[in-house]
Amino acid sequence: MAKSVIQEFTKGLWTEVPPYRLVLGLCPTLAMTKQVDMGFGMGLAVTFVLVGSNALISLLRKVIPRNVRIACFIVVVATFVIVVELLMQAYTYELFLKMGIFIPLIVVNCIPLGRAEAFCYKNGVLRSFADGLGMGLGYTISLTVLAVIREVLGNGTFFNQPISFLGPNFQPYSFMTTAPGAFVCLGLMLCIMNLLGKK
C-alpha cells in the first residue's frame, strides 16, 4: 500500500527523522551544533540540497542506467552543494566562515545519497520532493534543538545574544560546547525520543 504524499513528508519529521531514527549525517550534527546559527544554517543548506537533488534524481531516474547510478547521484548532489556554498559565500559570509569545511562535506553526508538510492530512484517526483522537504526540515529541527540546548547551557547565549533571564549567577556549563558534550546530549535526546515513541 503506497503512502500518501503527505505521509512521505511527515515521516521525515518524526518516524524517520535523519539524525535520530536513520542515524545519518551525524558528523555535522555533532560539529555544527555549538551555536544555533550554525545548526540552523547547516540544516537549511542540507534541506536545499536534499529537495533539489531528490526532485532532480527522481525526474531523471529513467535516464540513469543502473550500473552508473551512484556516480550520477554524486554529481547531482555535488552540484547542489557547490551552489549552496557559493550562495552562502555571497550572502551569508560570516556563517560561511564559521561553517567552513562542513559545507562542502554535505556531499559525503549520507542523507542526500541515501535518500537518492533508497527513495528517489524508485519513486515519482512529487513523492521525492515531499520526502526531501520532510527529511530536510526534520534535520534542520533536530540540529536547531540540539544547538539551542548546547548554546544556552554551554555558553549562556542564544543566536550569539546573551540571555538575560538566566540571571547573573548563571555559570556556563562549558562541557556542552565540546564534542563529548554533543555526544552525550545527542544520546539523551535519542533516549527521550525512544521513550516517547514506545507508546
Place this chain on the structure above:
Amino acid sequence: MRDMLKLFVVVTLFGAISGGILAGVRAGTQERIEYQQIKFIKGPAIVQIMKGCTNDPLTTRFKLKDGKKERAFFVGVFGGKPNTVAFEASGKGYGGTLDIIVAVNVDQDEIVGVGVTTHRETPGVGARVQSDPKFVTQFKGQSIKEPFKVKTEGGNIDAISGATVSSRGVTGAVVASGEIYNRLKPEILEKMKSIKS
C-alpha cells in the same frame, strides 16, 4: 557494446551539464563574493587605518595590473580630497605569509596607517603584531620610500620582544608595499583623478 556506450554518454552528459550550471552560478555570485571578502577580511583593517575619511573606502576602489597580478586599491577622502590610497602587500612571518594593508597619502608619499589582515603567527606571541596597535603605529607618518628595518638589523623599528621574526615580517611587508607604490604610482595618480570627492 551499446549499453556501455549509453553509460559513457549519460555520465559525460551529467558532468558537462553540472559543470555548466556551476560556471553560471559562479559567474553570477563572483562580484558579490569578492565584496564580502573585502568587507569581512580586509574591511575592518581598512576602516581602522583610514579613520576619519568622509567616504566609504570599501566601495571606492579600483584595480591595477602589477605584472601578472591584479591589485585592488581603496581610496579614502580626507578634507574633501581623495588623497589617500590603501592597498595590500605581503611579507614572510614566522608561521608563513602575512598580509598587511597600507594606507598612503599620495601628496606627501607618507604612510597614514598599517594594519595586519591575515597571518599565521603564534597566538599570543607573533600574533601581537596584529593585536598590539603600538607596533604598527611606528610606521605612521613616515615616508613610504623609507627602507624600514627592525632595530636589531640597524633600522629604526622597535620589534615586539619575543616576536622578532614576526615584526621583521611586517616590516618587510611595508617595504614591499613601498616597492609596489613606487612601481604603480603614475597609474594610481591617474586613477585617483577620476574619483569624485
